[in-house]
Amino acid sequence: MTYPAPARIVIATRESRLALWQARHVRDRLRAIHPRASVELLGITPRGDRVPDQPLSEIGGKGLFVKELETALLDGRADLAVHSLKDVPMDLPEGLALTAILTRENPFDAFVSNRFAGPDALPPGAVVGTSSLRREAMLRAAWPHLAVRPLRGNLDTRLRRLDEGGFDAVILAAVGLIRLGFQDRIRAVLPPERLLPAPGQGALGIEMLASRGDAAAWLAPLHDEATALCVRAERAFSRALGGSCRIPLGGHARIVGGELRLRGCVASVDGRRVLAGDARGTPGDGEALGARLADDLRSRGAGALLDEAVRP
Numbered sequence: 533m534t535y536p537a538p539a540r541i542v543i544a545t546r547e548s549r550l551a552l553w554q555a556r557h558v559r560d561r562l563r564a565i566h567p568r569a570s571v572e573l574l575g576i577t578p579r580g581d582r583v584p585d586q587p588l589s590e591i592g593g594k595g596l597f598v599k600e601l602e603t604a605l606l607d608g609r610a611d612l613a614v615h616s617l618k619d620v621p622m623d624l625p626e627g628l629a630l631t632a633i634l635t636r637e638n639p640f641d642a643f644v645s646n647r648f649a650g651p652d653a654l655p656p657g658a659v660v661g662t663s664s665l666r667r668e669a670m671l672r673a674a675w676p677h678l679a680v681r682p683l684r685g686n687l688d689t690r691l692r693r694l695d696e697g698g699f700d701a702v703i704l705a706a707v708g709l710i711r712l713g714f715q716d717r718i719r720a721v722l723p724p725e726r727l728l729p730a731p732g733q734g735a736l737g738i739e740m741l742a743s744r745g746d747a748a749a750w751l752a753p754l755h756d757e758a759t760a761l762c763v764r765a766e767r768a769f770s771r772a773l774g775g776s777c778r779i780p781l782g783g784h785a786r787i788v789g790g791e792l793r794l795r796g797c798v799a800s801v802d803g804r805r806v807l808a809g810d811a812r813g814t815p816g817d818g819e820a821l822g823a824r825l826a827d828d829l830r831s832r833g834a835g836a837l838l839d840e841a842v843r844p
Contacts, residue, residue, distance in 0.1 A: 533745065535745065535746040535749045535750075536746075537566055537568060537569065538566055538569040538746070538747075538750050539568070539569060539570065540569060540570045540571075540572070541562060541566070541569055541570070541571045541572070541611050541612065541747075541750065542572050542573075542574050542609065542610045542611050542612070543555050543558060543559055543571065543572070543573050543574065543610060543611070543612045543613070543614055544574045544576055544601040544604040544605065544609070544610035544612065544613040544614075545573055545574070545575060545576065545601070545613070545614055546575075546576060546577070546578060546597060546601070547575040547576065547577050548686045548687075549686060549687065549688065549712060550616075550686065550687055550708050550711060550712055551614075551616075552573070552575070553711050553712060554614050554616065554711070554736055555573050555614045556573070557711075557736075558612075558614050558634075558736070558738065558754070559571045559572075559573060561754055562750065562751075562754075565750075565753050565754075566750060574604060574609060574610050576600050576601055576604060578597050578598070578599060578600040578601065597615075597619045598613070598615055598619060598620055598621070598739075601613040601615070601739075602624075602625055602628060602739065605628060605739065605740060605741055606625070606627065606628070606741070611740060611744070611747050612738050612739070612740050612747060612751070613738070613739045613740070614736060614737075614738055615736070615737050615738075615739060616708075616732075616733075616735075616736065616737075617630075617633065617731075617732030617733070617735040617736060617737040617763060618705075618729075618730040618731065618732040618733040618734075618735075620732065620737055620739070622767055622770050622771035622775050623771065624739070627741060627742055627743070628739055628740070628741060628742060629739065629740065629741075629742040630737045630738070630739050631738060631739070631740050631742075631744075631747070631748045631751055631755075632737070632738040632748075632751040632752070632754050632755040633735055633736070633737050633738070633755060633756060633759050633760040633763055634735065634736040634737075634738075634754055634755070634756055634759070635735075635756040635758075635759050636734045636735040636756070636759040636762070636763070637707045637710065637711075637734050637735075638706040638707045638710060638721070638734055639706075639707070639729050639733045639734030639735070639784060640706050640721050640722055640723070640724065640727075640729050640733075640734075641667065641703050641704065641705060641706065641721075641722045641727050641729060641733075642703070642704050642705070642706035642709055642718040642719075642720070642721055642722065643701060643703060643718070643719050643720040643721075643722055644691070644694065644701060644702050644703070644704055644709070644717050644718060644719060645694070645700060645701035645702075645719050646694065646695065647700065648700065648701060648719070649719055649720065650719060650720040651671070651674070651675050651678070651701070651720070651722070651726075652675075654675065654677075654678055654700060654701060655677075656677040656678075657677070657678075657679055658677075658678055658679065658700040658701065659678075659679045659680075659681055659698070659699050659700050659701075660678050660679070660680050660681070660699065660700065660701045660702065660703060661680075661681055661682070661683030661690065661693065661694065661698075661699040661701070661702040661703070662680060662681075662682070662683060662702065662703045663682070663683055663684050663685075663690070664730070665778065665779070665780045665801060666728075666730055666780045666781060666782055666799075667680075667703050667727065668680045668682075668780070668801070668803075669780035669799040669800065669801055669802070669803045669806075670726075670727045670728065670780065670782065670797075670799060670803065670806070671703065671727070671803065672802060672803025672804075673799055673803035673804070673806045674726045674727065674803075676803065681699070683699065683702060687704065687708050687709070687712060687714070690702055690704065691714070691717065701719075703722070703727075705729075705733055705734070706718060706721055706734075707733070707734045724782075724784050724795065727782075728782030728783065728784055728795060728796070728797050728808070729782060729783075729784050730781075730782060730783070731763070731766035731767050731769065731770045731775065731781075731782075731783040731784075732763050732766060732767060733784075735759055735763055737763075738751055738754070758787055758815075761785075761787065761792060761815040761816070761818050762784075762785035762786060762787065762792065762815075762818065763785070764818045764819055764822075765783075765785040765792060765794045765818030765819065765821050765822045766783040766784065766785050766794065766796075766822065767822070768818065768819040768820075768821070768822025768823055768826075769783045769794065769796045769821075769822035769823070769825050769826050770783055770796075770822075771822070772822060772823045772826030772827070773798060773826045773829070773830075773834065773838060774838060779798065779838060780798065780799040780800070780801060780803075781796070781797070781798045781799075782796065782797050782798075783795070783796040783797075783822075784796075785818065785821075787815050790814075790815070791812055791813070791814070791815075792812065792813055792814065792815040792817070792818055792821060793810065793811075793812050794810065794811045794812070794818070794821050794822060794825055795808065795809070795810050796808065796809060796810075796811075796822075796825050796826070796829065797809070797829075798829055798834050798837050798838065799837065800837050800840060801840070805837060807829050807832055807833060807834050807837065808829075809825055809828050809829055809832075810825070811824050811825040811828070
């Protein structure tokens with residue numbers, strides 16, 4: 533079906549500096565594709581940004597970053613919402629869909645420090661800040677001599693806390709640092725063998741009403757199918773394990789020589805137990821591979837780790 537060119541496109545976005553960079557990136561690409569359209573941003577401050585001092589696992593999870601943007605889609609105030617895909621819950625509200633996924637940038641975590649070159653250089657008791665249970669658990673597993681402390685807030689806030697001396701190092705998504713021009717702050721990019729990223733990390737997802745075939749057509753030139761195949765496998769793995777910010781879980785997929793290779797892990801919160809595994813297959817079978825890998829980890833005891841993570 534052929535749809536008319538859009539006259540106006542409204543993009544819902546969080547109002548943090550990184551979220552606005554991402555929304556403007558999508559806006560500018562849409563303006564290039566549809567030069568006659570008015571492409572506007574609708575800034576929203578979701579609850580996840582209004583309570584920066586509490587751990588996400590205690591106030592409702594990463595869904596707090598997207599729920600109010602989804603409301604703007606459902607009530608017609610916006611046509612699209614731009615998300616960091618790692619912040620999007622595994623199950624979307626009825627009637628909404630992730631219609632376009634942009635080419636993924638650096639998916640890994642970055643080590644940032646003013647004094648040390650990498651985690652292996654940190655002395656016993658060094659304080660490392662992080663905003664996620666996944667990073668906390670895997671840091672404890674790989675570097676048990678460190679003191680891992682919670683650190684929330686936007687990117688600028690976390691870097692300022694580091695510079696003020698409250699932390700010896702912080703762990704942040706490399707892509708956010710790169711997008712905001714802080715790539716020089718990265719001392720080391722942590723390999724997935726030591727710190728597996730969150731499912732979807734490094735990719736932007738565009739959400740809209742599932743019924744909006746017109747909006748899906750407007751976005752089609754932005755969609756990268758290779759990234760989407762990898763992300764679907766990662767999200768399927770996470771979904772099968774009940775993935776949320778209360779579960780220390782990582783997943784990363786890539787396509788090598790026409791084969792999709794997925795690695796996933798789940799850990800105890802204290803990092804003393806980590807279960808990891810791999811699955812390989814054709815790229816189009818990514819969701820089945822994700823479910824299969826989750827079943828493999830459950831067969832090796834992941835259920836007990838998951839129960840422990842979600843227990844009040």
